[in-house]
Amino acid sequence: MQYKSQAVAMPYFIAAIGLFVGQIIFGLIMGLQYVVGDFLFPEIPFNVARMVHTNLLIVWLLFGFMGAAYYMVPEEAETELYSPKLALVLFWVFLVAGAATILGYLLVPYATLAEMTGNDILATMGREFLEQPLLTKIGIVVVALAFLFNITMTTLKGRKTAISMVLLLGLWGLAIFFLFSFYNPTNLVRDKFYWWWVVHLWVEGVWELILGALLAFVLIKVTGVDREVIEKWLYVIITLALVTGIIGTGHHYYWIGTPEYWQWWGSIFSALEPLPFFAMTVFAFNMVNRRRREHPNKAAVLWALGTGVMAFLGAGVWGFLHTLAPVNYYTHGSQITAAHGHMAFYGAYVMVVLTIISYAMPIMRGRAANSNKAQVLEMWSFWLMTIAMVFITLFLTAAGILQVWLQRVSDTPMSFMMTQDQVSLFYWMREWAGVMFFVGLLVYVASFFVKGETQPAKA
Amino acid sequence: MEQHTLSASPVAAPEQTSAGPRLAGDLAIWFFILAELLAFGVFFAAYAFTRANNIELFDAEQAALNRNAGALNTILLLTASYFVVRAVQAAEHRLSQSCARWLLAAIACGGGFLMVKMFEYAAAFEHNISLSSSPFHMFYLSLTFFHFMHVILGMVILVAMWNGARAGRYGPGDMNGLETGAAYWHMVDLVWLILFPLVYVIH
Numbered sequence: 087m088q089y090k091s092q093a094v095a096m097p098y099f100i101a102a103i104g105l106f107v108g109q110i111i112f113g114l115i116m117g118l119q120y121v122v123g124d125f126l127f128p129e130i131p132f133n134v135a136r137m138v139h140t141n142l143l144i145v146w147l148l149f150g151f152m153g154a155a156y157y158m159v160p161e162e163a164e165t166e167l168y169s170p171k172l173a174l175v176l177f178w179v180f181l182v183a184g185a186a187t188i189l190g191y192l193l194v195p196y197a198t199l200a201e202m203t204g205n206d207i208l209a210t211m212g213r214e215f216l217e218q219p220l221l222t223k224i225g226i227v228v229v230a231l232a233f234l235f236n237i238t239m240t241t242l243k244g245r246k247t248a249i250s251m252v253l254l255l256g257l258w259g260l261a262i263f264f265l266f267s268f269y270n271p272t273n274l275v276r277d278k279f280y281w282w283w284v285v286h287l288w289v290e291g292v293w294e295l296i297l298g299a300l301l302a303f304v305l306i307k308v309t310g311v312d313r314e315v316i317e318k319w320l321y322v323i324i325t326l327a328l329v330t331g332i333i334g335t336g337h338h339y340y341w342i343g344t345p346e347y348w349q350w351w352g353s354i355f356s357a358l359e360p361l362p363f364f365a366m367t368v369f370a371f372n373m374v375n376r377r378r379r380e381h382p383n384k385a386a387v388l389w390a391l392g393t394g395v396m397a398f399l400g401a402g403v404w405g406f407l408h409t410l411a412p413v414n415y416y417t418h419g420s421q422i423t424a425a426h427g428h429m430a431f432y433g434a435y436v437m438v439v440l441t442i443i444s445y446a447m448p449i450m451r452g453r454a455a456n457s458n459k460a461q462v463l464e465m466w467s468f469w470l471m472t473i474a475m476v477f478i479t480l481f482l483t484a485a486g487i488l489q490v491w492l493q494r495v496s497d498t499p500m501s502f503m504m505t506q507d508q509v510s511l512f513y514w515m516r517e518w519a520g521v522m523f524f525v526g527l528l529v530y531v532a533s534f535f536v537k538g539e540t541q542p543a544k545a
Numbered sequence: 546m547e548q549h550t551l552s553a554s555p556v557a558a559p560e561q562t563s564a565g566p567r568l569a570g571d572l573a574i575w576f577f578i579l580a581e582l583l584a585f586g587v588f589f590a591a592y593a594f595t596r597a598n599n600i601e602l603f604d605a606e607q608a609a610l611n612r613n614a615g616a617l618n619t620i621l622l623l624t625a626s627y628f629v630v631r632a633v634q635a636a637e638h639r640l641s642q643s644c645a646r647w648l649l650a651a652i653a654c655g656g657g658f659l660m661v662k663m664f665e666y667a668a669a670f671e672h673n674i675s676l677s678s679s680p681f682h683m684f685y686l687s688l689t690f691f692h693f694m695h696v697i698l699g700m701v702i703l704v705a706m707w708n709g710a711r712a713g714r715y716g717p718g719d720m721n722g723l724e725t726g727a728a729y730w731h732m733v734d735l736v737w738l739i740l741f742p743l744v745y746v747i748h
Contacts, residue, residue: 322577326577326580329580330584345676346677346683347676350683350687354584354588355584358587361580365576
């Protein structure tokens with residue numbers, strides 16, 4: 087570790103992994119509820135399990151992004167973090183607030199939680215992914231601003247690199263677009279319109295900048311390829327991401343009451359959204375092929391390559407499958423969306439956070455890379471989780487095609503619930519693939535506890 | 546020395562020789578240009594398919610467009626491209642100030658294009674033409690406005706190059722920045738050369 091203050095990333099990474107485990111447990115619970123409807127009812131109803139599953143995902147990815155920033159920014163800026171103490175305080179604030187929110191979901195009826203937390207003062211709750219109580223949302227903004235202050239000050243006093251600039255742009259964008267979660271117009275069309283400014287402009291906009299910066303950082307470290315080369319790729323990727331992704335928001339505006347031209351704009355621009363992901367895949371493989379050093383951390387290299395491939399498949403290919411308006415007319419809100427959501431989040435954001443953790447964690451623990459034994463186990467977890475996710479995606483896609491056919495295309499369309507019965511076989515297979523994913527995750531956690539011979543990290 | 550760092554092998558690239566083709570500008574800009582052309586290409590294809598189903602409507606509304614303004618803009622962009630070519634040639638002969646003047650002339654032509662276009666838009670809005678008034682209008686406004694934004698970006702790049710030229714940054718050994726920006730500007734021009742006949746003329 088080059089700078090002492092980089093160590094504040096460690097608790098962030100540990101919390102991220104812990105919450106990741108929680109997310110998958112709730113994923114398994116609701117996956118089972120798809121086929122055994124009253125499983126754990128009334129203690130954990132489906133809507134609560136779903137809320138916990140998606141909210142935990144977002145929160146642990148945010149922990150991962152913040153940890154990544156605290157690790158990367160001092161090294162890029164070549165100076166200690168502006169305030170390591172602030173970073174640690176924020177960690178506890180964010181963890182306690184996050185845990186309290188999840189407990190709130192689980193222990194109190196949602197309507198009561200809304201009453202308790204001031205939703206009558208400013209109504210922001212009740213919308214998918216933005217279910218957090220007002221207090222939590224304010225907490226997120228406060229933590230995000232203090233975090234941004236910390237890393238921006240660090241960058242300002244040190245070296246400014248393209249990677250840290252792209253990372254900062256992404257993180258500032260993340261905070262700014264979250265502000266739209268406070269805007270909740272009564273007109274449902276307008277509500278949805280701006281809701282996507284958080285949801286879409288996060289995952290298909292500013293988060294892609296964060297993803298690009300994290301990947302570029304790790305690739306510089308593990309391949310030794312010139313920074314100049316890697317930065318040029320990064321510029322191309324983020325430009326493609328923004329050019330396609332921003333107007334690509336239109337693919338959510340097809341059927342919500344917005345003007346018809348969105349069907350054209352959304353289709354054309356989002357049809358090109360696979361481009362930045364394709365560029366990322368070529369980037370990762372190209373850099374690793376032209377590496378100038380053999381980094382001892384093989385697991386980190388594997389995660390980096392995996393991010394390129396799985397992000398392209400999940401976000402790029404599975405996104406394209408249903409992004410054109412004439413296709414989306416039939417597929418919107420079906421299991422095809424769920425298939426895309428799972429592989430895109432895993433391939434792009436889960437894997438890139440695991441990439442930076444895989445690279446940085448051994449260094450923070452005083453070695454260049456984990457022992458061979460630990461790395462082998464970590465690579466096992468890579469393949470278990472990744473293959474399981476491929477299966478989850480394929481089964482959900484099959485369920486989605488069948489669902490669209492029975493419910494929307496057929497001459498004698500079935501009701502929603504009757505269709506759900508017909509596709510239950512695929513839900514069962516998805517659940518078993520989920521169990522395989524969970525096993526992979528446990529192997530991943532175990533890999534941190536495997537000892538063995540290691541090389542010390544360079545100072 | 547070649548500056549295609551995006552694909553440069555770890556071994557130093559060989560000195561540029563006159564034999565064999567050479568890619569002008571940075572490889573990265575060519576990826577970007579191809580992506581841009583793909584975006585416009587998809588848009589043009591969508592236009593063609595929609596027109597095929599609404600030929601009469603498209604022809605009638607197309608006839609109402611100001612073709613003279615479009616033709617004037619075509620001349621402005623072609624002239625700007627010519628000036629950019631002269632700027633690159635001047636830099637190759639170490640004539641920095643001449644290069645800067647040619648670039649300034651190109652920027653002026655780009656500005657002229659924007660002015661003409663804004664008059665055209667003002668007239669269109671007066672006639673209540675909007676993105677929702679008809680499929681033809683949707684394509685007319687979307688395509689020309691998307692291109693309009695590219696002209697603005699192209700001009701920002703030209704201004705950066707103009708600054709570089711005045712500072713004497715370009716010369717026979719250092720043409721990468723200038724050629725990269727010039728390639729982008731020619732792309733903006735090329736797209737208009739397809740857009741203008743397609744939307745304003747062919748029926």
